Amino acid sequence: MYPDLHLFIDGKWRKAKRDVPVVNPATEEELGRLPCADIDDLEDALSAARKGFKIWRETSPRKRADIILKAASLMRERQEEIAQTITAEHGKPLAQARLEVIRGAEFFEWDAGEAMRTYGRVIPAAHGSKLSVHHHPIGVVAAFSPWNFPMSQPARKIAGALASGCSIILKAAEETPGGAVHIVRAFEDAGLPAGVLNLVFGVPSEISEFLIPQPDIKLVALTGSTIVGRHLTSIAAQYDTRVLMELGGHAPVIVCEDADVKKAAISGAIRKMRNAGQVCTSPTRYFIHESIFEEFKAHFVERAAATIVGNGINQGVEMGPTANERRIPVLTKLVEDAVAKGAELLTGGGRHGDIGYFFQPTVLTNVPHSAQIMQEEPFGPIAVLNPVANLDEAIAQANAVPYGLAGYAFTNRADYIDQMIDEVEVGNFSINTLEASLPETPFGGVKSSGYGREGGTEGLESYLTVKNVWHTRKIV
Known part of the structure; x- marks a missing residue:
């Protein structure tokens, strides 16, 4: 066809x-x-x-x-x-x-x-x-x-x-x-x-x-x-x-202590692997309140690792390949750099299979700010999970890149929502959803x-x- x-x-x-x-x-x-x-x-x-x-x-x-x-x-x-x-x-x-x-x-x-x-x-x-x-x-x-x-x-x-x-x-x-x-x-x-x-x-x-x-x-x-x-x-x-x-973007996700941890984690893992992570608004840098970090991490890693990878024409497949072979060495290098600088690799990290341009659903935790992936959009199925002590720290980390296309948050606290709307530096900000835009909404970024x-x-x-x-x- x-x-x-x-x-x-x-x-x-x-x-x-x-x-x-x-x-x-x-x-x-x-x-x-x-x-x-x-x-x-x-x-x-x-x-x-x-x-x-x-x-x-x-x-x-x-x-x-x-x-x-x-x-x-x-x-x-x-x-x-x-x-x-x-x-x-x-x-x-x-x-x-x-x-x-x-x-x-x-x-x-x-x-x-x-x-x-x-x-x-x-x-x-x-x-x-x-x-x-x-x-x-x-x-x-x-x-x-x-x-x-x-x-x-x-x-x-x-x-x-x-x-x-x-x-x-x-x-x-x-x-x-x-x-x-x-x-x-x-x-x-x-x-x-x-x-x-x-x-x-x-x-x-x-x-x-x-x-x-x-x-x-x-x-x-x-x-x-x-x-x-x-x-x-x-x-x-x-x-x-x-x-x-x-x-380009490098979308942050702020998960506050009052969020529904399991739902936020599972929806985050599913959306991260959509389009094999090849989305300019893909949720990549997760900043999770330290009181719920371990629970969030467990649910997220379990769902990410369970992602069904394969030819998109086959029934039940959730994630296809990267669109070209150039992405594989780039993604591999980002993972290797993060691990070398102290990050923990919880699942994935390399090529998937021998035929096609597939990359494994990958989750890194406790990634230092000096790691290349904290500054560079991976444009692939890699998620970073880091704990934060409070909302101010989360916002500071979210804004610590030159990009500002999309950002996300999970919370029901009105004061948190107001603060993030005012302070998170993005053109598109979504709360309790990982959908970044609709035809009837203006879409675009700030900064770079x-x-x-x-x-x-x-x-x-x-x-x-x-x-x-x-x-x-x-x-x-």
Whole structure:
């Protein structure tokens, strides 16, 4: 069921002069050949997006919404086919892939509604003057999506751009291209005008270094690592191009002494292993009150160790492989460094099996601040459990990294909740749940975790310009 892969430029599918293999991370078997765009392809995509923007910006918000909603409906109808593709190229369990398709459709559905609510306003003014504020689509968007959510991550970028009246060139991930292909197919079938949505693949640096300096590119939107985000931001800054950056995280979880210990531990272990830990909001650094630490640790380790690991296509599997072979040595090194500095390894710690890019569900405890994993997001199935004496210490530890994307807490004390809302330095903070975002809520980070927001009523702001109009009856 894996789709034949093509570039999509100016409403037409095309091959490229060069291609590379797409590999199933669970079996290491080739799934298909990925076309890599060259400069001619990118120039055609830019020309198409320029033409598409002129058409789409003049399309009424209601018509835009109708097309977006039709495409989302097609994605829902094709849920099983898209989920099979996601599991094949990424490795996540099929049940999680099915949910990802629905979440991607929800992003489109929410932003379709927001397309009709990009309100301006009239400002009271002195006699004889009229002051008003207007919003306009910013222009052509260059978007870059990662491999960890093959369908829902491209959906965020495409939904925001199309709802706002922008055209877009999407560079989707080389490891997981199929999800974006399915999105484009849905929009093609929904009647989106040619040139509004263009899809390319290839060498990331070649594509970004060509597109970002182009005068027609008015916004660069990325979900990716902080290192890549800083690099693309530095290029964009040379051309005064706006950026929307959803970058890395290293999410803390504060477990207070009044929490339901068993429920918090079990839900934490399950969520940590979701997507094999390859989630920018994945709960990783657990700071647990010392009075409940041993109980929490026992429940957490037991559930983590019981995680069923395997090919995501098989029934009952809870955790698939990491998405590529590069992750295995990185994760192994983080564990070895932590243990060498005094941490205790309670379960896991290495590669799982001989075929596929699997890593064992891993739990480290009493990890010193000097360990690399306390500063670097593992982006894998590794959890750190550390005891703390009080809430102040927990908050200090939570804030002791340069990242601030998501944070979590388990407590029912109102005073603790108020203090953490005020003091934990993250863009998304969840209490008694490990769900970080919904389509109707703004998602993004602080500090080194990025700029701007996707989702919620704030989600279209980056894709719009603001124009102040001052109109007087007489020349003054």
